[in-house]
Amino acid sequence: xxxxxxxxxxxxxxxxxxxxxxxxxxxxxxxxxxxxxxxxxxxxxxxxxxxxxxxxxxxxxxxxxxxxxxxxxxxxxxxxxxxxxxxxxxxxxxxxxxxxxxxxxxxxxxxxxxxxxxxxxxxxxxxxxxxxxxxxxxxxxxxxxxxxxxxxxxxxxxxxxxxxxxxxxxxxxxxxxxxxxxxxxxxxxxxxxxxxxxxxxxxxxxxxxxxxxxxxxxxxxxxxxxxxxxxxxxxxxxxxxxxxxxxxxxxxxxxxxxxxxxxxxxxxxxxxxxxxxxxxxxxx
Amino acid sequence: xxxxxxxxxxxxxxxxxxxxxxxxxxxxxxxxxxxxxxxxxxxxxxxxxxxxxxxxxxxxxxxxxxxxxxxxxxxxxxxxxxxxxxxxxxxxxxxxxxxxxxxxxxxxxxxxxxxxxxxxxxxxxxxxxxxxxxxxxxxxxxxxxxxxxxxxxxxxxxxxxxxxxxxxxxxxxxxxxxxxxxxxxxxxxxxxxxxxxxxxxxxxxxxxxxxxxxxxxxxxxxxxxxxxxxxxx
Numbered sequence: 001x002x003x004x005x006x007x008x009x010x011x012x013x014x015x016x017x018x019x020x021x022x023x024x025x026x027x028x029x030x031x032x033x034x035x036x037x038x039x040x041x042x043x044x045x046x047x048x049x050x051x052x053x054x055x056x057x058x059x060x061x062x063x064x065x066x067x068x069x070x071x072x073x074x075x076x077x078x079x080x081x082x083x084x085x086x087x088x089x090x091x092x093x094x095x096x097x098x099x100x101x102x103x104x105x106x107x108x109x110x111x112x113x114x115x116x117x118x119x120x121x122x123x124x125x126x127x128x129x130x131x132x133x134x135x136x137x138x139x140x141x142x143x144x145x146x147x148x149x150x151x152x153x154x155x156x157x158x159x160x161x162x163x164x165x166x167x168x169x170x171x172x173x174x175x176x177x178x179x180x181x182x183x184x185x186x187x188x189x190x191x192x193x194x195x196x197x198x199x200x201x202x203x204x205x206x207x208x209x210x211x212x213x214x215x216x217x218x219x220x221x222x223x224x225x226x227x228x229x230x231x232x233x234x235x236x237x238x239x240x241x242x243x244x245x246x247x248x249x250x251x252x253x254x255x256x257x258x259x260x261x262x263x264x265x266x267x268x269x270x271x272x273x274x275x276x277x278x279x280x281x282x283x284x
Numbered sequence: 285x286x287x288x289x290x291x292x293x294x295x296x297x298x299x300x301x302x303x304x305x306x307x308x309x310x311x312x313x314x315x316x317x318x319x320x321x322x323x324x325x326x327x328x329x330x331x332x333x334x335x336x337x338x339x340x341x342x343x344x345x346x347x348x349x350x351x352x353x354x355x356x357x358x359x360x361x362x363x364x365x366x367x368x369x370x371x372x373x374x375x376x377x378x379x380x381x382x383x384x385x386x387x388x389x390x391x392x393x394x395x396x397x398x399x400x401x402x403x404x405x406x407x408x409x410x411x412x413x414x415x416x417x418x419x420x421x422x423x424x425x426x427x428x429x430x431x432x433x434x435x436x437x438x439x440x441x442x443x444x445x446x447x448x449x450x451x452x453x454x455x456x457x458x459x460x461x462x463x464x465x466x467x468x469x470x471x472x473x474x475x476x477x478x479x480x481x482x483x484x485x486x487x488x489x490x491x492x493x494x495x496x497x498x499x500x501x502x503x504x505x506x507x508x509x510x511x512x513x514x515x516x517x
Binding site (some may be wrong): 004005008011012015016018019020021022023025026027028032034039042043044045048051061063064065066078079080179180181182203204205206207234236 | 376384
């Protein structure tokens with residue numbers, strides 16, 4: 001009896017010691033850089049490759065917060081992040097115009113694709129113009145699964161509906177309210193169409209039964225910019241760390257890495273590096 | 285073999301080969317939830333005892349609030365903690381957002397009502413004559429409390445188990461205030477959510493198995509304490 005009690009006591013003490021061991025590491029450091037970014041850079045594994053290199057080169061510690069582009073921009077707007085990596089140029093411009101962000105730089109692009117079940121009930125396969133494909137889906141009343149979360153992908157989707165002069169709604173249009181990976185799974189289970197970035201689609205491909213049906217339209221370009229939150233507006237941002245991250249993302253060495261990322265696994269790169277180019281040059 | 289089978293195999297492999305990242309995440313999960321539980325016990329047990337023993341105006345309201353708090357949605361606690369800890373929020377100057385400290389705070393807030401509520405119930409369910417007896421035997425204030433807590437041991441350990449179980453399985457608040465930063469605030473639940481988004485179901489299943497094993501081991505230890513000398517005759 002006594003022996004058992006001693007054993008339990010020792011175990012408890014050990015566990016308590018283990019628990020308290022985290023105390024020195026629990027709070028933030030001045031070298032922390034908060035990066036608010038879209039889920040696609042996290043879910044494809046790109047940041048897992050780049051961030052350790054940045055940390056080794058500069059000594060900063062990056063905290064990537066993977067949220068939708070809408071939320072990432074909102075965090076930047078309130079000074080709650082130091083640097084942003086997002087993919088919705090039309091929504092990024094107002095922040096730039098208001099001077100809330102600086103060092104706005106083009107990093108890379110890839111493309112969105114419209115995916116759906118192989119039997120393609122709305123017969124959109126091969127359609128050249130994305131907005132036309134959307135029109136066909138709506139006309140057929142075929143199930144479309146939207147992100148519905150104000151992410152960069154959702155913003156692009158909304159602009160395509162607008163271009164098609166349609167207001168989607170009704171039982172054929174469902175909002176998943178979750179990330180791209182989850183949304184693809186839902187669309188696959190329900191045999192619906194969805195708009196996705198190519199990277200997340202390739203990463204999820206083995207789990208889903210969806211084919212790429214429409215691709216290559218200029219409206220489907222997915223453009224990523226990096227930008228620092230303006231320290232002149234928000235005194236609490238880590239300005240030096242943010243600038244270092246912007247410079248890092250557009251440096252030749254990292255641009256080369258971005259261009260090679262995913263080639264070994266998917267046969268083609270997931271992102272195309274664009275530093276130094278202008279947005280208008282893309283898709284030509 | 286389906287995803288579940290492969291996940292099981294992967295879990296065994298990762299545990300056996302000592303995959304450093306998995307061990308790191310597992311240890312951190314234990315540390316963060318353990319410390320949060322410890323804090324909630326240090327605050328919740330005295331508060332529960334106080335509610336059980338003291339008569340004062342507003343006691344009924346406080347007791348209802350504690351019982352209500354036992355079912356507090358973690359995601360709301362997460363949002364409230366996030367808003368408090370943001371740079372330009374009321375506690376922003378502490379700079380604690382996206383740190384383990386923020387996660388521990390949120391988890392302690394989630395566990396506190398569980399611990400306090402179970403403690404209150406445990407003390408109240410003791411035979412009221414016991415108190416008189418302890419006092420009659422000449423115990424001072426601290427001896428009185430100690431004996432009472434000892435007698436309520438079963439319920440108190442249930443309180444700790446409920447608190448720990450509540451926070452180690454929680455994902456909404458941890459994701460929001462911790463940010464799921466690799467090597468810093470990534471714990472098993474948030475890692476599982478991430479691996480599902482990445483489409484790596486086998487790894488997500490493996491991490492789930494590890495989470496269940498960790499949760500079971502801690503609960504089993506607490507249960508051993510609780511059931512000590514309580515075997516049915």
